[in-house]
Amino acid sequence: MSWLIYIIIIIQKIFMIWSLNGILIIKIIIKIIKYQNGECRNTFFFERKNMIKNVALIGCGAIGSYFVESLNNRITIIANGKRKERLKKDGLWINDKHYTLNVQTEKSAGKQDLILIGTKADGLKEAISYLPYLLKEDTIVLSLLNGVTSEEKIIQFIPKKHVLHSFMKIGSYRKDNRIYFDINKISDLYYGSLYGNRQQLHSLSQFLKTTQIHFHEVDNILEQMWLKYACNIANNLPQAVLQVNSTLYTKSEHGYKLASLLWSEVYKVAQLKGIQIPEQVQIFPDSEWGYKYSTLQDIEQKRETEVDLFLKELINMACELHIQIPFSEMTYHYIKALEEKNKGYFE
Numbered sequence: 149m150s151w152l153i154y155i156i157i158i159i160q161k162i163f164m165i166w167s168l169n170g171i172l173i174i175k176i177i178i179k180i181i182k183y184q185n186g187e188c189r190n191t192f193f194f195e196r197k198n199m200i201k202n203v204a205l206i207g208c209g210a211i212g213s214y215f216v217e218s219l220n221n222r223i224t225i226i227a228n229g230k231r232k233e234r235l236k237k238d239g240l241w242i243n244d245k246h247y248t249l250n251v252q253t254e255k256s257a258g259k260q261d262l263i264l265i266g267t268k269a270d271g272l273k274e275a276i277s278y279l280p281y282l283l284k285e286d287t288i289v290l291s292l293l294n295g296v297t298s299e300e301k302i303i304q305f306i307p308k309k310h311v312l313h314s315f316m317k318i319g320s321y322r323k324d325n326r327i328y329f330d331i332n333k334i335s336d337l338y339y340g341s342l343y344g345n346r347q348q349l350h351s352l353s354q355f356l357k358t359t360q361i362h363f364h365e366v367d368n369i370l371e372q373m374w375l376k377y378a379c380n381i382a383n384n385l386p387q388a389v390l391q392v393n394s395t396l397y398t399k400s401e402h403g404y405k406l407a408s409l410l411w412s413e414v415y416k417v418a419q420l421k422g423i424q425i426p427e428q429v430q431i432f433p434d435s436e437w438g439y440k441y442s443t444l445q446d447i448e449q450k451r452e453t454e455v456d457l458f459l460k461e462l463i464n465m466a467c468e469l470h471i472q473i474p475f476s477e478m479t480y481h482y483i484k485a486l487e488e489k490n491k492g493y494f495e
């Protein structure tokens with residue numbers, strides 16, 4: 149009889165090991181399925197490191213407000229001096245809803261997991277000077293500015309591993325502390341990694357999935373940024389010179405031609421830098437509805453424009469490549485002269 153007891157015990161043990169293994173195998177299968185669906189990319193390999201909790205925004209204007217609206221209770225606004233007092237006291241009105249803000253200086257905010265830079269080009273230098281106070285080992289920095297050089301400027305001051313390349317597609321309008329955009333139209337964040345920081349990319353996508361933000365993690369972020377850059381140059385600038393809305397490009401063959409000429413010069417520079425963008429000019433969708441893009445908004449509200457970010461930088465690149473881009477040069481000087489006119493130089 150004793151051999152029978154032995155056999156029963158052995159069978160019992162086999163079943164126990166089998167069922168334990170079974171549970172383990174089922175757990176691994178569930179993990180793999182979740183990983184495939186992108187639900188646990190952070191945790192499968194990286195053991196719950198790099199979870200984004202603290203998010204800071206430097207520059208809560210037209211595009212920054214999109215993140216205030218989406219992450220309201222989870223976002224710290226970084227500002228100093230009078231700007232800080234104003235933002236604390238008045239908050240922001242976004243699409244006619246009032247938001248009170250958690251405003252901190254760069255020194256009081258503490259270390260951040262994610263930092264969004266939403267200043268214009270003229271505020272970038274100061275924004276960069278805040279970064280050392282906010283950075284920890286695995287902080288992610290996104291620069292939302294238009295143009296193709298803000299990331300290069302940032303990595304002159306902080307290690308590359310922090311920086312993902314990014315830009316926004318959104319039509320947002322600001323007058324003082326009132327901001328309007330339509331989240332049902334295009335309001336999208338694009339980002340990608342040029343410096344091989346895949347872990348940051350996963351953390352960011354993981355975090356964004358928990359929010360209402362429309363986002364796209366893309367492989368060809370540099371091409372996408374240049375495409376947006378070319379669109380901004382071709383669409384924002386002729387309308388700013390002529391001070392008319394975007395029907396310029398749909399109603400007038402001359403307007404369309406102006407956009408095409410500028411586009412052809414960005415295309416030439418991009419080609420020589422090995423960046424692929426389409427040869428044919430792209431007019432922003434819905435331009436027949438008569439939009440005023442940011443450069444014209446700046447001119448009308450007598451603010452500095454970002455023409456240096458758009459054209460001065462293109463002219464410098466062309467110079468380095470030993471090519472001429474006369475339409476861009478001329479447009480650059482037109483807009484600079486309009487800025488001077490706004491400052492009352494000619495009165």
Ligand SMILES: NC(=O)C1=CN([C@@H]2O[C@H](COP(=O)(O)OP(=O)(O)OC[C@H]3O[C@@H](n4cnc5c(N)ncnc54)[C@H](OP(=O)(O)O)[C@@H]3O)[C@@H](O)[C@H]2O)C=CC1
Pocket residue numbers: 206207208209210211212226227228231266267268269270271272274275292293294316317318319320321322442454
């Ligand atoms: N508007 C749009 O629809 C789009 C804009 N973009 C790009 O996004 C970038 C931002 O543009 P936009 O949002 O329109 O610009 P805004 O002028 O509306 O916003 C910039 C904000 O940055 C703040 N700021 C400047 N310096 C600092 C600083 N040192 N610390 C804290 N805050 C600071 C400004 O504050 P203050 O007002 O007090 O000076 C302002 O609120 C630009 O590069 C633009 O080309 C891209 C896509 C669409």
Ligand SMILES: CC(C)(CO)C(=O)C(=O)O
Pocket residue numbers: 294316317318319320380384432440441442443
């Ligand atoms: C045209 C627009 C709104 C597209 O996102 C833009 O980038 C700008 O106004 O500068």
